[in-house]
Amino acid sequence: MRIECPYCGPRGAEEFVYTQDAERARPTDGGASPTEDWAAYVYLRDNLPGARREYWYHQGGCRAWLKVTRDVSTHEILKVELP
Ligand SMILES: [Zn+2]
Numbered sequence: 001m002r003i004e005c006p007y008c009g010p011r012g013a014e015e016f017v018y019t020q021d022a023e024r025a026r027p028t029d030g031g032a033s034p035t036e037d038w039a040a041y042v043y044l045r046d047n048l049p050g051a052r053r054e055y056w057y058h059q060g061g062c063r064a065w066l067k068v069t070r071d072v073s074t075h076e077i078l079k080v081e082l083p
Contacts, residue, residue, distance in 0.1 A: 004080050007062040015060030021045070022053040022067050022083070049073045055083065 001013040027033035027041060049072060056066045069079035 001075050001077065003056065003058075003066070003068060003077055005058050005061060005064065005066065006080065006082060007064055008058065011058070011061060015058060016066075017057045017059045019055045019057050019065075022055045051078055 002010045003013055003016055004010045024041060027037050051069055052072050053067055053069050056068045058064045058066065065083050067081050067083045068077060070077055
């Protein structure tokens with residue numbers, strides 16, 4: 001799998017680190033949300049097939065954070081953008 005970094009160009013996936021799902025909404029009330037809301041945010045995943053948006057970090061290159069749209073069934077990279 002290759003990821004097209006906006007700064008470095010196409011690079012092997014081994015230079016990048018997957019960090020988190022970019023589609024999940026973090027509770028934004030400064031920690032006042034019920035524990036159940038935080039537990040759902042941290043632990044519960046739908047694991048849906050198809051195109052998903054994810055945050056990746058270019059650890060072996062420019063150290064940029066990227067928002068990558070990837071088909072999680074085929075691992076095809078569909079889009080790479082800066083967050
Ligand atoms: Zn880069």
